[in-house]
Amino acid sequence: MSIREEAENERQKLKNMSWKDRAWYVWEYYKFHLLAVILAIGVLSTIGTMIYRQTFTTRLSVAIINDRSAGASSSALLESDLREYLGCGKKDLIEINEGLMVDFNEESTSQYGYATLAKISALVASKSLDVVIGDQSAIDHYETVSAYQNLEELLSPELYARVKDHIYRAKDGEGNLTPVALSLEDTALEEKTGIIMDPPYLAVIQGSPHKEAAIQMIEYLFP
Numbered sequence: 001m002s003i004r005e006e007a008e009n010e011r012q013k014l015k016n017m018s019w020k021d022r023a024w025y026v027w028e029y030y031k032f033h034l035l036a037v038i039l040a041i042g043v044l045s046t047i048g049t050m051i052y053r054q055t056f057t058t059r060l061s062v063a064i065i066n067d068r069s070a071g072a073s074s075s076a077l078l079e080s081d082l083r084e085y086l087g088c089g090k091k092d093l094i095e096i097n098e099g100l101m102v103d104f105n106e107e108s109t110s111q112y113g114y115a116t117l118a119k120i121s122a123l124v125a126s127k128s129l130d131v132v133i134g135d136q137s138a139i140d141h142y143e144t145v146s147a148y149q150n151l152e153e154l155l156s157p158e159l160y161a162r163v164k165d166h167i168y169r170a171k172d173g174e175g176n177l178t179p180v181a182l183s184l185e186d187t188a189l190e191e192k193t194g195i196i197m198d199p200p201y202l203a204v205i206q207g208s209p210h211k212e213a214a215i216q217m218i219e220y221l222f223p
Helices: 005-017 017-055 077-088 111-126 135-144 155-166 190-195 211-221
Strands: 059-064 090-101 132-133 167-171 177-183 199-206
Touching: 005 017, 005 059, 017 059, 017 111, 059 135, 059 211, 077 090, 077 211, 090 211, 111 177, 132 155, 132 211, 135 177, 155 177, 155 211
Parallel strands: 059 090, 059 132
Antiparallel strands: 132 199, 167 177, 177 199
């Protein structure tokens, strides 16, 4: 039987079936074909997305850890303001990772918390993260492995003097208190995002690939 005759035979079979029977017949006899097509579409879509994203340039990457607004916050206005402040073009990205919740107490950390830890670790390891906005536990936890920049060394004397009253010192890996974060309690962050922390802190990652943009974010939040 030729391919054309086989196709006509299948068409006639389906023509005489109810919709329910047709669905069962197609799934029963062609499910592997369908699954292969779906898999191929997924792979092609992923590859296409990766190629498309390569045409963009990340200007700044931010992780927001332990926002307690229960999904009521939004980084859209903050992102829009940062794009304008950094002079971003159409092909520039501001990446803000939201919804990262974790309890740093190992005994009470959930599976979601472990997934969050893994995501943050992956971002840091791949040098894809510049700034953390988190609660005190997030700052203290990661500074035990000296994850953050010393702000006194990173910022210009003028900018450091501007923000010095907001400095938070955490213990580094050797137990030394180091100025690594800024309290954002009196800034426009809550108004711009609706983030709920008590209070939120900002820290710059040691391996930040976009340190200048991170500094500009600090300048934006402390005009």
